[in-house]
Amino acid sequence: MVGIEGMENLKELYVQGNEITSLMPLQHLTNLEVLYASGNQLTSFDGITEAHAEKMKSFRVLPNEGIRDKTVIQFQNSIGIICKQG
Numbered sequence: 001m002v003g004i005e006g007m008e009n010l011k012e013l014y015v016q017g018n019e020i021t022s023l024m025p026l027q028h029l030t031n032l033e034v035l036y037a038s039g040n041q042l043t044s045f046d047g048i049t050e051a052h053a054e055k056m057k058s059f060r061v062l063p064n065e066g067i068r069d070k071t072v073i074q075f076q077n078s079i080g081i082i083c084k085q086g
Contacts, residue, residue: 001025004029008029009031011032012033013037015036016086020042021043029052030051031055036061037064038062041066044067058084058086059081060084062083062086
């Protein structure tokens with residue numbers, strides 16, 4: 001997702017079914033309301049923070065085979081965003 005870092009007003013992003021390994025380029029995109037990133041090669045949700053929680057309405061990142069159930073639960077509890085299938 002090279003070059004997306006500066007799109008701070010972006011509200012929706014659909015990147016499912018690619019070979020994305022990191023959500024870090026999204027760390028400053030706190031206006032995101034919809035993120036579809038299932039079917040990638042993610043191993044964590046690093047880059048998505050509490051600053052995203054206020055506006056995030058749909059966070060569809062499952063399945064991603066590299067993400068364990070424990071990681072999902074910890075993320076949901078600490079950040080406050082529910083991970084959904086999609």
